[in-house]
Amino acid sequence: MPAEPVSDAPGAAAVLPAEGAVPRPQGAAPGEAHRPTPRAGRSRRRLRLVARYLLLTLGALVVLLPVYLTVVNSLLPEPALAHQPPYLYPSHAQWQNYSTAWVGGHLSIYLRNSVIQTAIIVVGQLVTSILAAYAFAFLRFPFRRTLFLLFLSTLMIPFEVTLITNLDTITSLGWYNTFAGLTVPFLATGFGTFLLRQAFLQIPRDLQEAAALDGYGHWRFMTRVAVPLARPSVAALAVFSFLGAWNQYLWPLVVTGNNNAVRTVQIGLKLLVGTNVSSVNVTLAGTVIAVTPLLILLIVFQKQLVRSLTAGAVK
Amino acid sequence: MAQIVFDQVTKRYGDVRAVDDLSLAVGDGELLVLLGPSGCGKTTALRMVAGLEVVDEGTVAIGDRVVNDVEPRDRDVAMVFQSYALYPHLTVAKNLEFPLRQRGVPKEERERRAVDVARTLGLEPFLGRKPGQLSGGQRQRVALGRAIVRSPKAFLMDEPLSNLDAALRVQTRADIVALQQRLGTTTIYVTHDQVEAMTMGHRIAVMDHGRLQQVAAPQELYDRPGNSFVAAFLGSPGMNLIGGRVAVEAEGGTAIRTAAGDVLLQGAQASVASHHEQPVVLGVRPEHLRISPGGALEGTVLLVELLGAETQVICELADHSRVVVRQQADQARPRLGEPVRIAVEPAAVHLFTEDGSRLEEKTAA
Ligand SMILES: Nc1ncnc2c1ncn2[C@@H]1O[C@H](COP(=O)(O)OP(=O)(O)O)[C@@H](O)[C@H]1O
Ligand SMILES: [Mg+2]
Numbered sequence: 317m318p319a320e321p322v323s324d325a326p327g328a329a330a331v332l333p334a335e336g337a338v339p340r341p342q343g344a345a346p347g348e349a350h351r352p353t354p355r356a357g358r359s360r361r362r363l364r365l366v367a368r369y370l371l372l373t374l375g376a377l378v379v380l381l382p383v384y385l386t387v388v389n390s391l392l393p394e395p396a397l398a399h400q401p402p403y404l405y406p407s408h409a410q411w412q413n414y415s416t417a418w419v420g421g422h423l424s425i426y427l428r429n430s431v432i433q434t435a436i437i438v439v440g441q442l443v444t445s446i447l448a449a450y451a452f453a454f455l456r457f458p459f460r461r462t463l464f465l466l467f468l469s470t471l472m473i474p475f476e477v478t479l480i481t482n483l484d485t486i487t488s489l490g491w492y493n494t495f496a497g498l499t500v501p502f503l504a505t506g507f508g509t510f511l512l513r514q515a516f517l518q519i520p521r522d523l524q525e526a527a528a529l530d531g532y533g534h535w536r537f538m539t540r541v542a543v544p545l546a547r548p549s550v551a552a553l554a555v556f557s558f559l560g561a562w563n564q565y566l567w568p569l570v571v572t573g574n575n576n577a578v579r580t581v582q583i584g585l586k587l588l589v590g591t592n593v594s595s596v597n598v599t600l601a602g603t604v605i606a607v608t609p610l611l612i613l614l615i616v617f618q619k620q621l622v623r624s625l626t627a628g629a630v631k
Numbered sequence: 632m633a634q635i636v637f638d639q640v641t642k643r644y645g646d647v648r649a650v651d652d653l654s655l656a657v658g659d660g661e662l663l664v665l666l667g668p669s670g671c672g673k674t675t676a677l678r679m680v681a682g683l684e685v686v687d688e689g690t691v692a693i694g695d696r697v698v699n700d701v702e703p704r705d706r707d708v709a710m711v712f713q714s715y716a717l718y719p720h721l722t723v724a725k726n727l728e729f730p731l732r733q734r735g736v737p738k739e740e741r742e743r744r745a746v747d748v749a750r751t752l753g754l755e756p757f758l759g760r761k762p763g764q765l766s767g768g769q770r771q772r773v774a775l776g777r778a779i780v781r782s783p784k785a786f787l788m789d790e791p792l793s794n795l796d797a798a799l800r801v802q803t804r805a806d807i808v809a810l811q812q813r814l815g816t817t818t819i820y821v822t823h824d825q826v827e828a829m830t831m832g833h834r835i836a837v838m839d840h841g842r843l844q845q846v847a848a849p850q851e852l853y854d855r856p857g858n859s860f861v862a863a864f865l866g867s868p869g870m871n872l873i874g875g876r877v878a879v880e881a882e883g884g885t886a887i888r889t890a891a892g893d894v895l896l897q898g899a900q901a902s903v904a905s906h907h908e909q910p911v912v913l914g915v916r917p918e919h920l921r922i923s924p925g926g927a928l929e930g931t932v933l934l935v936e937l938l939g940a941e942t943q944v945i946c947e948l949a950d951h952s953r954v955v956v957r958q959q960a961d962q963a964r965p966r967l968g969e970p971v972r973i974a975v976e977p978a979a980v981h982l983f984t985e986d987g988s989r990l991e992e993k994t995a996a
Binding site: 526527 | 733
């Protein structure tokens with residue numbers, strides 16, 4: 317039942333840095349056998365630093381260029397899109413593309429739906445992950461290891477594999493075309509449980525025992541001590557589930573039929589293509605609108621995200 | 632307001648008996664030190680009082696109540712952990728208030744008591760800091776404060792000073808003794824450091840391999856160790872133990888014949904070793920040995936350690952066992968490798984059986 321929110325929307329790739337865009341510092345260059353003199357060492361270090369930043373800049377360009385072009389094209393009048401060579405900046409920004417997308421594409425409804433769907437999934441995942449992770453980290457019960465491995469094994473199953481079964485279940489529950497159908501399959505996550513369990517395991521057992529002597533049961537210890545101490549991981553999980561939920565495409569597509577009251581913004585974008593306001597620049601404007609909440613989130617939670625991604629990598 | 636009684640308590644981890652048939656009564660208001668080498672079961676014994684470990688056999692009682700099945704929170708004891716177990720995300724003030732929150736103490740009262748305790752421990756300037764911004768000694772005091780803030784029936788302290796540097800340890804152990812005396816709260820204090828035990832405890836309970844070896848006041852423990860383990864464990868260094876046999880001599884005297892020479896026994900001691908050829912262990916503290924030409928034991932000087940006021944001379948005996956001789960710094964120091972004779976103060980000799988138990992003097996003699 318627990319499956320990962322898959323980010324299969326086209327917008328996602330542009331926002332998340334592509335794999336390999338951030339090069340790891342290279343170790344000693346091959347063939348670096350003899351000990352360099354101090355001065356040679358220093359200049360070599362400087363050279364390496366320059367090379368590293370060059371690579372980083374290049375990576376940033378590769379990632380940001382499509383984003384930039386999307387924004388530029390979303391501001392161009394339609395005929396200008398076909399212009400050769402392509403415009404690299406909008407000389408007369410056509411802001412009405414955005415209002416056209418907003419109004420004509422019913423984006424306000426879709427955005428609202430996305431917000432509701434994402435909020436339910438994020439809160440649900442946080443609650444279930446915290447509870448499950450706490451149990452795995454602090455409670456002793458039969459088959460704890462086996463159950464945890466079972467949780468982990470759900471990470472190996474791509475969501476697509478369970479798509480049909482899930483759809484079947486949701487339909488037979490009468491949840492087709494509802495927020496319940498949209499969100500319930502994502503309310504638990506093996507990944508989140510794993511992430512938070514690792515964070516909880518960092519908490520010294522003494523703390524729990526001290527709290528137990530002071531009259532704190534598991535529930536109060538969890539809310540007053542364990543979760544506050546695991547805050548960076550909890551925040552990271554919140555960001556991850558937000559990204560995953562917001563960017564969902566396939567599942568909302570199959571489960572929302574043609575009910576505008578629950579369709580999410582990613583589906584709305586797809587629909588934008590087929591409507592009378594359809595034109596590439598308007599669609600791109602819609603895309604920018606759909607991606608903006610994510611951008612804001614990433615900027616706000618940048619630190620947590622980086623920390624949680626690198627946690628465990630070092631050590 | 633409570634005594635703590637272990638009655639034939641056993642705790643097993645698999646095949647290991649971490650605590651083995653422990654019977655021990657800690658008096659109301661007493662500071663009892665649980666002393667023993669690492670791994671001897673001190674922490675386990677303490678945790679059974681706290682309710683953090685299940686008692687396998689026997690009973691633990693706090694006050695008049697057997698607490699085997701009582702939840703930790705309902706035992707009304709406070710523990711000071713070796714790691715201090717402070718909540719890193721809370722300020723000192725909040726850490727001190729933490730134990731009161733679950734006990735229905737109103738907010739103002741909580742704050743007042745936290746400040747009171749902080750004042751007692753000299754922590755007032757740090758109330759707003761988090762544990763990460765404190766020194767080791769300050770953290771230790773917060774841990775102590777968290778224990779005393781709710782006036783529990785008993786304090787359980789598990790090596791609370793082991794993370795402090797030597798000078799601070801000396802200072803803090805005096806503070807703890809003074810605090811315990813003032814509060815009059817029953818305290819079990821666990822340590823592996825015999826100096827700490829000697830200086831702090833009203834009584835000391837020595838443990839080894841999960842078993843209680845002896846319970847006594849510090850001086851008595853030092854003067855009349857109940858077995859050779861206690862004899863060797865207490866004192867720095869511990870008592871010298873030399874293997875030998877009883878030799879009842881023709882003139883009526885009794886001696887212990889060791890590989891390094893015969894040690895004549897006097898009076899009461901002589902009455903202990905009556906069987907000729909009986910194997911015994913002769914125990915004598917370093918301060919009761921003397922380098923002297925007429926000494927009974929023969930050895931060579933292996934090492935001379937200068938301690939300032941005193942000197943420790945480590946000698947090797949004929950059977951390659953070692954003894955430590957303590958002498959004043961102004962006494963002539965033997966040279967390394969020099970053959971020496973070592974005199975034993977006859978009245979200060981302890982005798983143990985081969986398996987370590989003390990041979991009691993017969994007072995009738
Ligand atoms: N949770 C445990 N699981 C298994 N063995 C343990 C556990 N706790 C303690 N022991 C064992 O019990 C013995 C006593 O340990 P402990 O009470 O911690 O000793 P001390 O505090 O005197 O150093 C040791 O042999 C230790 O290895
Ligand atoms: Mg211990």
